[in-house]
Amino acid sequence: MTAVPTSTPPGNAQPNQFHPIAVAMVLGLIGALINCFPFPFLPEVELIFGNTMIIVAAMCLKPQWALLTALLTATPLYFTWGHPFAFLTFGLEALTISYLRTKGFYVLFANIGYWCLIGMPLTGFLVWLNLEQGTVYWLFIALKQGFNAALYTTMGCLLGFLLSDQLNANWSQQPPLKKKLRHQLNYAIVLVTTLGLSATTLFISRDLILGAQEVVETTLEDRSRKFAEIIDISMKNQQSAIALAANWLSAIPANQWQQSLEQVHQSYTGFLTMLVTDHNANIIHASPSKLLLVDAKLNVADRDYFQQAMLTQSLYISPVFKGRGFGNDTIVAISTPIFDSAAPNQPKGIVEGSVDLSFIGKVTDAKLGSEAIKVVVTDQHDNIIYAHPSFNLEPLYLFDTERVVDTSIQDRLIIESLPDKQFAYAMTTATMNWKIYTLIDYDVTVKEIEREYLVIFFALIFTLLLTTVLAHRIGNRITRPLRFIIKQVNKYDNKTITEFAPLYQVAATEIDQLYNELKSDKRSVKEYQQQLEFKVQERTKELNEANQKLKARANIDSLTKVYNRHFLDSRFEQIQKAAQRSGDNLSVVMLDLDHFKRLNDTYGHITGDNVLVAVAEVISRAFSRETDLVARFGGEEFVIVAPYISPEALTRKLESLRSAIAALQLSDSSGRAITTSASFGAVIAKASFADNIVCWIKVADACLYQAKGNGRNRVVLDDQTASEQMVAEAEL
Ligand SMILES: Nc1nc2c(ncn2[C@@H]2O[C@H](COP(=O)(O)OP(=O)(O)OP(=O)(O)O)[C@@H](O)[C@H]2O)c(=O)[nH]1
Incomplete structure (x- = not known):
């Protein structure tokens, strides 16, 4: 996903902003306060929600201030957990996600990345390295932290999302995230899905896990009760056997005792050995009978089972002890006195049976799932009667245990011989x-x-990936009509299309409406634009015409309508050059009206002006070729520039013009006839004669002077063509 860091540079503090240290500390203290009360979620699992503040801090503060928030937030965890790992993992978390946020990443995605790549592996490693039993719990604790992070990150992001206006206005040092609409949609969908999913799956799994634990607990209790019943029944059976033997022996003559004892022993196979003593504790009968042959004079006066049975005159069950005399097995002795029917209060001796305790192992074989339930049986003094072989515990020794009291889960036992293991148990x-x-x-x-x-973790990751893909597609689908509209508008503006294509039928009605309005706006704008363009064209045309008129006016003499001197100066060079290029002649004529002052004085200036206009018309008619130029040189003087003409033709033309001016029939306002004439000074030469008009005028002016001097109304021509011809011929 691409990020576009925006125009506002980070850290451009607005005057109304709080100081970042203050913000970081307030967020950190709120986080710490929340973390003082972790939410007991599962046995061994507490959720910490104070870290939500780290997320908020990373969303709006620079990395160093987000770190400050994280350190404050983690402080209570140092005391709760008893180790400083929280400072490291959460501090790094704050630095990483705040930094990535400055680079334009969404905090949610940044933190998912952090926990998958750094947070969980680091937590697992620290636990494995430093904690007692860490080798067992590292994965468990790392996963637990990952889930917790998913929860508080989504909560923090949601908080940031809801408070984004306030955060941006007052707190934020971070650049606003300018993303495409489909990326924003993607983010919103992933955010909501992750929060919903992680919360739901965690709470469902919580019930599952608690249920599974309850099964463990009840199964252990149930088994323990069952085994107790079985052992009870079995021992009661043995007790009945001893009581039966005593009754029987009391009732029969002493010479039958050995045989009867052996019969009882055969019927109750749970005894290792059985014996009968006299009242002095001498063993007088035993089963198997061969035991008597081993040591016939065995006396058991010091044994509990003899003393207690004689003393209490009732059935006695001994604690577990190691047998002496008939072997050294670990046994429990059951004994009861034998009475003489003649003297019911005087026991004649006792009958005793040593219980074979190996039966416990056989009757306590059970499993929980695939795991064997291990059994330990102790006597009334907590000495071991039976212990599962895997414990390596010798019978008779004290069952030495330490109880681990846990409020959130059943208590556990640590057995002295296996200090590294804890056992869930029932008793x-x-x-x-x-x-x-x-x-x-x-x-x-x-x-x-x-x-x-x-x-759950992999389900979450999978769902997250799936959600991202789906969200991307949904975002694309929602924004597709908008992209279509933008394309259409661009094409319309660039004139690649003249009409808008119809929008997708499935597009949202609001977008449809927007498109219609946009279309009609664009059309109106286009029409208006066309009208404007047309108007501009018209105005430009008018303006050009006006300009040309103005330009023409600037070149024309306002009275006589022939060109003025300014135009003569600027145009002469062009005419001269063209004629020079073709090697032709050029002539310049100066024409001056004769006695014009007198005419003015006699008839007035208005009449003088009219005469000038009439003369100009005659000159223009005489020199009307495209290449000719007639200009008013000043006052009553005119200049004619005529290229491509021979001296003879020029002489003819000038004579005819002179006659035409002299023949002009003019009158003043009162009808008085006016006559006028003009003198001509002309020069004709090859155009190359001079490229400067002043040179030509000079020669023409001299001729004019001559014409005036010779009596006026005449033409004086200086023909330079002949002399040039001669020079050329001389050169040849
Ligand atoms: N009415 C009128 N008179 C003009 C105009 N421009 C110049 N004049 C007059 O033309 C006269 C020219 O007089 P001069 O230069 O003495 O020449 P002239 O009287 O024509 O005598 P010669 O040229 O020697 O024959 C002056 O009286 C100017 O006032 C104009 O536009 N209109």
């Missing part, structure tokens, strides 16, 4: 005060959550 106390522990590796639960998180 039931059986009737003999035996404790039945069912345990499962707590890592399994964590891995379960971790697996859930991974699934």
